[in-house]
Amino acid sequence: MATQHSRSAARIMMAPAVVLLLGWMLVPLIMTLYFSFRNYLPMRGGDLGWAGFDNYARFVTSSAFWPSIFTTLIIVGSVLAITVVLGVLLAILLNQPMWGRGFVRILVIAPFFVMPTVSALVWKNMFMDPNYGLFAYLWKFFGAAPVEWLSQASLPSIVIIVSWQWLPFATLILLTAIQSLDSEQLEAAEMDGAPATKRFAFITLPHLGRSITVVILIQTIFLLSIFAEIFVTTGGAFGTKTLSYLIFQRVLESQNIGLGSAGGVYAIILANIVAIFLMRIVGKNLDA
Amino acid sequence: MNTTIRVLMGATALSAVALTAQAETLTIATVNNGDMIRMQGLTDDFTAKTGHTVEWVTLEENVLRQRVTTDISTKGGAFDIMTIGMYETPIWGANGWLVPLDNLSEEYDVDDILPAMAGGLSHDGTLFAAPFYGESSMIMYRTDLMEAAGLEMPDAPTWDFIREAAAAMTDRDAEINGICLRGKAGWGEGGAFITAMSNSFGARWFDMDWKAQFDTQPWADTLNFYKGMMDESGPAGYATNGFNENLSLFQQGKCGMWIDATVAASFVTNPDDSTVADSVGFALAPDTGLGKRSNWLWAWALAIPAGTQKQDAAVEFVEWATSKSYIDLVAANEGWANVPPGARTSLYENPNYQAVPFAQKTLDSILSADPNNSTVEPSPYVGVQFAAIPEFAGIATDVSQEFSAAYAGQQTVEEALAKAQAITTDAMEAAGY
Numbered sequence: 001m002a003t004q005h006s007r008s009a010a011r012i013m014m015a016p017a018v019v020l021l022l023g024w025m026l027v028p029l030i031m032t033l034y035f036s037f038r039n040y041l042p043m044r045g046g047d048l049g050w051a052g053f054d055n056y057a058r059f060v061t062s063s064a065f066w067p068s069i070f071t072t073l074i075i076v077g078s079v080l081a082i083t084v085v086l087g088v089l090l091a092i093l094l095n096q097p098m099w100g101r102g103f104v105r106i107l108v109i110a111p112f113f114v115m116p117t118v119s120a121l122v123w124k125n126m127f128m129d130p131n132y133g134l135f136a137y138l139w140k141f142f143g144a145a146p147v148e149w150l151s152q153a154s155l156p157s158i159v160i161i162v163s164w165q166w167l168p169f170a171t172l173i174l175l176t177a178i179q180s181l182d183s184e185q186l187e188a189a190e191m192d193g194a195p196a197t198k199r200f201a202f203i204t205l206p207h208l209g210r211s212i213t214v215v216i217l218i219q220t221i222f223l224l225s226i227f228a229e230i231f232v233t234t235g236g237a238f239g240t241k242t243l244s245y246l247i248f249q250r251v252l253e254s255q256n257i258g259l260g261s262a263g264g265v266y267a268i269i270l271a272n273i274v275a276i277f278l279m280r281i282v283g284k285n286l287d288a
Numbered sequence: 289m290n291t292t293i294r295v296l297m298g299a300t301a302l303s304a305v306a307l308t309a310q311a312e313t314l315t316i317a318t319v320n321n322g323d324m325i326r327m328q329g330l331t332d333d334f335t336a337k338t339g340h341t342v343e344w345v346t347l348e349e350n351v352l353r354q355r356v357t358t359d360i361s362t363k364g365g366a367f368d369i370m371t372i373g374m375y376e377t378p379i380w381g382a383n384g385w386l387v388p389l390d391n392l393s394e395e396y397d398v399d400d401i402l403p404a405m406a407g408g409l410s411h412d413g414t415l416f417a418a419p420f421y422g423e424s425s426m427i428m429y430r431t432d433l434m435e436a437a438g439l440e441m442p443d444a445p446t447w448d449f450i451r452e453a454a455a456a457m458t459d460r461d462a463e464i465n466g467i468c469l470r471g472k473a474g475w476g477e478g479g480a481f482i483t484a485m486s487n488s489f490g491a492r493w494f495d496m497d498w499k500a501q502f503d504t505q506p507w508a509d510t511l512n513f514y515k516g517m518m519d520e521s522g523p524a525g526y527a528t529n530g531f532n533e534n535l536s537l538f539q540q541g542k543c544g545m546w547i548d549a550t551v552a553a554s555f556v557t558n559p560d561d562s563t564v565a566d567s568v569g570f571a572l573a574p575d576t577g578l579g580k581r582s583n584w585l586w587a588w589a590l591a592i593p594a595g596t597q598k599q600d601a602a603v604e605f606v607e608w609a610t611s612k613s614y615i616d617l618v619a620a621n622e623g624w625a626n627v628p629p630g631a632r633t634s635l636y637e638n639p640n641y642q643a644v645p646f647a648q649k650t651l652d653s654i655l656s657a658d659p660n661n662s663t664v665e666p667s668p669y670v671g672v673q674f675a676a677i678p679e680f681a682g683i684a685t686d687v688s689q690e691f692s693a694a695y696a697g698q699q700t701v702e703e704a705l706a707k708a709q710a711i712t713t714d715a716m717e718a719a720g721y
Contacts, residue, residue, distance in 0.1 A: 042361030043379060043678030044719075058718060063710060064686070130525035131463075131537065148525040151696035234528070237473035237689040238696055252354045253475075254682025254715075255361065 029268075036261035043255045055262035064246055069270070072242040075159060076223045076274075080216055082163040087170030087215065088208060091178050092200075094171070105175075112168035120232035123161045124150065128233075154238035161229050166222075170215045177211035178204070217278055224271050243267050311339040312601040317356050318371040319588060320346050322555065323421055323628050326618065327609060333617060334608045340601045350474065353681075360385050360593050368596045369605060372417055374408040374587050374659070375674050375681070381411035387592040387599060389415045389606070396607050400632050405587050408659050408670075417589035418610040421551060422630030424653035425484065425583045427571040428538065428556055429545040430564060433457045433464065437544075444572040444581070447488065447513060450545065454521035457544030466521030468543035469514070472530035473692040475684030480584060480673040481547075482691060483684070486510040488575045488582035492663040493675050493712070498721040500712035502687075502705045506664075511701045515694065527695035539563060547573055549586070550653055553646035554625050570649040572656065578664045584673035585657035587631070630654055683715045 039051040059065060094105055111119065127134050128149035136146035149157045181204065189199050225244045234240045236249065247267060251260030318324045324346070331342050345367070347355060356370045360380060372380070380386050392398050398406075398415065405419040427445070434441055437456035442449065454466030470481040483493070491506035501507065518526050521544075523537055531548060535555060538546045539562040546552070559565040573583035590609060592602045608614060615635060618627045624640045629650055635641050636651045662672040669675035674684065687708040694704035 041678070043357075043383070045383070062714070063707070131523060131542065136524075146524055148527070148696065151525055151527040151692070152698075154696075235473045235689070236685075237692040238527075238698060239693070241689075249682065249685065252358065253685050255357065255678060256682070 032261045032264045032268075034261075035257050036265050038258045038261075040257040040261075041255065042257065051258055055258045056265070059250070059259055059262045059266065064241060067239065068241050068243045068246040071155070071240060072224065072226075072244075072270075074155060075162065075226060075242060076220060078155075078159040079162045079166060079223055080219055082159065083166045083170040083219065084212055084215060086163075086167055087174045088205075088212075090167070090171045091174035091208075092204070094175055095178050108171055109168040111164055112166075112172075114165070116165060116228040117232055119165055120161055120229040123157075123164070124233050128157060150233050151238055154234050154240050158229055158233065158240055161233070162223070162226060165229075166219055169219070173211050173215050174208055177208050181207050217275075220274060220278060221271070224267075224274065243270065310601075311341070312368075312598045313341045313343060314368045314598060314601055314605055315343045315345065315366065316369040316371070316590075316605070317345045317347065317352060317359075317367045319349050319352050321349075321551075321588075323551070323626075324371065324588070326622065326626065327420070327614075330614075330617060330621065334605060337608070338601070338604050340604065342605070349476065353476070363595060365593070365595060367593060368598045368602045370591050370593060371420070371588055372591050373589065374585065375671065375676060377409045377417045377589060377591060378411040378670065378676050379678055380591070381414065381416035385594055386416040387594055387596070387602075389418055389592075389603075392418075392603070392607060396611055397634075400612070400634050402631060402633055402654065404585060404654055404657065404659070405589075405631055408585060409587060409589050417587075417591035418606050419587040419589045419631040420610055421628035422585075422587040422654060423550045424585055424630070424650065424657050425481075425548055425573055426550050426553075426649055426653045427545055427547050427573060428553060429453075429569050429571065430457070430541075430543070430567055431569040432564075432567040433544045434569070441569060441571050445574050447574045447576050447582075450547075450574045451513070451517045451520075454517060454545060458521040463542055464544060465523040465537070465542055466544045467517065468523055468529065468534040468537050468546045469518060469526065470530050470534065470548065471518065471522075471527040471692055471695045472533070473685065473689040474530070475674065475681050475688060477530040477688070478692055479684045479688035482510065482514065482688070484573070484584040484673040485514060485582040487580045487663050487672065488573075488578065489513070490576075490578050490580075490664040492665055492667040494668060494716075496666055496668050498668060498716055500709050500716065502709040502712065507705055507708075508701065511691065511694065511705065515701060518695065527692045547582070550646070550650040551629060553650065554629075557625070557645065570646050572649070572653060580662070580664050581656055583653050583657050585654065585659055586673070679715055679719045683712050686711045686715075 036055055037051055037053075039048040039054070040046070041048060090108060094101065094108065098104070125133070130136050130146045130148045133146075135149065139146045147153060185203055186199055189203060194202075226242055227244050227248065230236060230240050230242060230245050236245045241249075243263070244267060247260050247263040250256050250263055318327075328344050328346070335341055345355075352371065356367065356372060357376070358364065359366045360370070377386070381388070401419060402422060405422045406415060409415060409417045409419060427441070427450070429441055434453065434457065437453065439453050439456060441453070450467065456466070458464065458466035470478045472478045486492075486507060489506045489510040491504065491510050492501050495501055523529065523542065529537075531552070534543070534546055534548060535552055537543050538556055541564045553570065556562045556568050557565050562568075573581045575581045590606045592599060592606065596602055610631065612632065612634060615627045615632070619640065625644050627635065627641070629635065629647070636647065641647050657672050659670050659672050669677060674680055690699070690704040690707045690711070693699050694701050
């Protein structure tokens with residue numbers, strides 16, 4: 001049992017790390033809040049004074065704001081749906097005894113180690129290019145006109161690229177969970193005559209509930225700030241401008257730090273709304 | 289040891305110490321194109337002459353712009369020399385962010401810089417960046433395909449001729465597109481091309497009261513013509529093609545014509561890289577008879593941020609990299625076709641360079657672009673393919689995204705222009721115009 005003295009010593013020893021971490025988070029947050037109320041235009045002479053809520057009003061009334069919110073939510077929702085569904089299927093598949101299972105598992109997980117910029121470039125140039133891409137050759141081979149993926153099916157293209165990157169993460173978490181499933185339970189159900197679909201629906205899926213929740217929560221946090229894949233492939237054109245991309249454009253392209261900071265505050269608010277919503281809806285599983 | 293020898297040895301030692309003390313390491317941000325990469329390979333010559341060493345930060349064009357803009361506007365001080373263009377230089381010079389280059393050596397011969405380049409890189413008559421190379425845009429076309437189509441390219445064609453020739457050269461089954469043009473979103477990509485093109489159709493970004501002009505007929509004519517021609521004769525996915533994508537298509541024989549930067553001429557005529565190197569012709573960018581051609585004017589130039597601790601060494605580097613002797617150095621190592629073009633008058637007077645097939649057309653294109661008078665109707669801004677105001681990059685990127693969406697068929701030209709008008713009006717009002 002810790003004494004009063006040892007608890008004090010622990011607090012003192014932890015203090016530097018806590019202060020550092022708090023500073024790490026609080027300094028950028030406070031600066032963002034501060035700049036969001038300033039009329040800060042570096043190309044027009046710098047900090048031009050107090051702006052009140054003008055930046056907030058301008059950001060939210062811009063014609064690009066609501067489309068960027070919808071685009072963000074569509075990408076997050078679609079990627080989550082694809083990675084969770086395919087992740088469960090792949091996890092079940094990879095859990096089956098088969099020749100070369102270890103090698104296949106490494107192959108499936110490999111995309112997670114590729115940098116987002118690199119994977120986006122590979123998809124753009126090697127697969128989706130309408131002149132040289134692999135898909136274009138396949139389409140032509142079957143006599144069809146190549147699809148102009150990034151301009152005519154821009155959002156689905158981004159979703160495919162991002163899903164490809166995140167599928168290994170989902171698969172890995174779900175595979176670990178599925179390996180902890182008691183095989184005797186499944187065997188008993190099978191002996192009782194339960195078909196495979198029912199064994200999946202009533203035993204496997206409930207067992208995976210907690211892991212699916214973890215996958216959804218972690219992926220949502222990262223996907224809300226998706227940027228590199230859009231920067232590399234469409235540059236925000238063709239309706240692929242997410243909220244984080246819009247903030248980037250306002251700060252770096254338009255050189256309006258105040259306006260971009262107000263956008264950053266909106267992004268924090270959106271992330272918190274989504275997090276609270278998720279914790280309420282799916283986070284219950286974590287308590288079980 | 290007598291006194292004289294002692295004095296001489298002492299002086300030598302002092303000189304060595306002094307030279308070591310003056311030797312600096314310069315950090316230079318630059319763009320990842322062929323001419324700049326070549327310069328990096330020749331840096332040893334600079335180090336041998338001055339004792340200074342160089343550290344390069346080489347970035348892709350869009351990333352470079354963002355990095356150097358952020359660094360200079362926040363006074364980050366990460367770079368001693370920056371590679372910037374005609375858009376940034378007058379704005380940054382006016383803000384006092386750059387070291388004025390008004391004290392260059394006599395040997396450097398600042399008067400030799402082409403007036404169009406010096407003008408675009410100055411503010412109030414003071415040079416703020418030295419042009420490493422200058423460019424305009426022109427037509428590069430396949431002479432064999434043009435001949436097969438039974439047509440002859442004029443020196444200075446019209447847009448109607450170009451559209452007709454593009455349709456005649458297009459052979460979808462053989463994967464030959466009559467014309468390849470930029471459609472990629474971004475103010476320096478598709479935005480630059482369509483702005484230069486619009487000048488020849490009588491369009492402009494702003495009227496003399498800084499009111500956006502996308503609701504005028506010349507802009508509708510420009511975009512409808514561009515989209516119509518590209519749908520007929522352009523490559524698949526042209527809405528996402530920029531300079532690099534079109535260069536690759538042309539080098540692989542998939543384009544009948546390409547209108548783009550004059551520096552591309554050396555890439556498409558280089559047999560090591562281009563499958564069509566021996567059948568490329570050149571012509572001035574097209575017009576519509578209104579007195580303005582659709583070619584732009586640009587320079588990649590070296591500038592020194594104010595506040596650098598290594599200003600003297602930085603000036604030495606800028607002089608070295610943009611001098612006549614650097615041009616001679618490249619010519620000796622790589623041949624005359626590969627020297628940085630478009631910056632100096634003397635280069636175009638050099639008989640060795642006059643023999644390069646695209647030299648004269650490049651000069652003619654550069655000389656025909658006037659950044660102070662780029663539009664048919666008067667406009668309040670400087671710049672051919674841009675308006676040199678701080679807000680332009682942000683606005684033009686948004687606008688070009690709407691245009692690209694129209695090229696891809698996601699919206700009509702009318703919708704794209706209406707959105708462009710709203711975006712620009714909103715941004716200009718907010719900026720206080």
